[in-house]
Amino acid sequence: MKILYFAWVRDKIGLDSEEFDLPSEIVTAGEFIEWFKTRGDTYAEVIGASDTVKMAINQEYAGPENAISNEDEVALFPPVTGGKY
Amino acid sequence: MKILYFAWVRDKIGLDSEEFDLPSEIVTAGEFIEWFKTRGDTYAEVIGASDTVKMAINQEYAGPENAISNEDEVALFPPVTGGKY
């Protein structure tokens, strides 16, 4: 599984992206988030720091109920922001 | 008094503008319109042809109750139209 980080999530983890092996028993985005937190303190902090970390699976916004697998491209990022216009 | 014509009113009267001497007893735009009709058949037709001939006095839209005098610039024209955007 490829996982991408953006904005302050990227700064906090210190990487643009990582490659993981997703345990086969994890089949939903919600389960993925719980598992992701167990990978280390920084990972737990990213998820715990805010209710607002968003997720995309294969470049589409995803919620906890969405299906996930080891072949997916996953991204974690804060809510999007543009210009102040 | 200077009177200007636009669009089909100009085509019908055959002039861009005319100079009139306004009788001093005429003091409102409504009275002006009644007097204007008596100037000839074409003038009566322009006013009678349609309810929609509009009037401006000194480059501002005017109604029958507006004051008028021999020093004013008067214009008669159809409702305005722009592009079809």
Added chain:
Amino acid sequence: MIIVQREDFEVGIELKRLTEGNNEIGGVCSFIGLVRDSPEKESLEAMTLQHYPGMTEKELNRIDDEAHSRWPLEASLIIHRYGRLQPGEQIVLVATASAHRKAAFEGCEFLIDFLKTRAPFWKKEDYGLVTEWVGSLEADNRATEKWYE
């Protein structure tokens, strides 16, 4: 700024000039009106816009002042052409600049709605064998009325 002219205009240059040197502008909304063909009728060869010099500028200034009194606009621009125009040619440019986009959009739509019903322009359509002065469009009057609701 109000400009009434026979010549064409360059949208990019005009919009750049509108915002230059003002870094409190966050958004610019603009509308360009073009000479449109009438697919339902025979083909339009050209249209001729006649206007009332002097009164046109007065009405456009009045409309522009009204927009500035209703919305926090940093800048605005109306350029309107007259004379004979071919299908596809630019007729009018209206643009508004504001800190936020909502004021820019609303101010711009207000300007073009009012311009179409208040500014003294009259249009003659040329279909080759037939030319005709066009009456006022009911739809435009309805678009203006909504601002008084």
Added chain:
Amino acid sequence: MIIVQREDFEVGIELKRLTEGNNEIGGVCSFIGLVRDSPEKESLEAMTLQHYPGMTEKELNRIDDEAHSRWPLEASLIIHRYGRLQPGEQIVLVATASAHRKAAFEGCEFLIDFLKTRAPFWKKEDYGLVTEWVGSLEADNRATEKWYE
């Protein structure tokens, strides 16, 4: 048409290209978003827009398709920049072309509202001594919600 690029764009050229050869277009509405200074804070030196290549284009295409399904648009365009931008620089251009102005205005405002809440861009503001990632703006979420009312 969707374009995501680091380079600046020429509004006049882009709008001309949008309407060229289509005489059924009566109006073009466009919105330009600019890097705005914050008068309430210390002076903004620059902002950096980060984005998610691939997903950005997908989301913008989805938003654009949605606009075309809601309004009779003859053409539309979104150009969005990323990278480091100074105050006054252009960030985004959204434009819609239609026979009538109402569809053009509504489609254009829809595109920019949705773009701001859906397209994966993140902004870091640089105030010289301090740089900070900016959170989502509640006002933008409200602007998107109105389209579902």
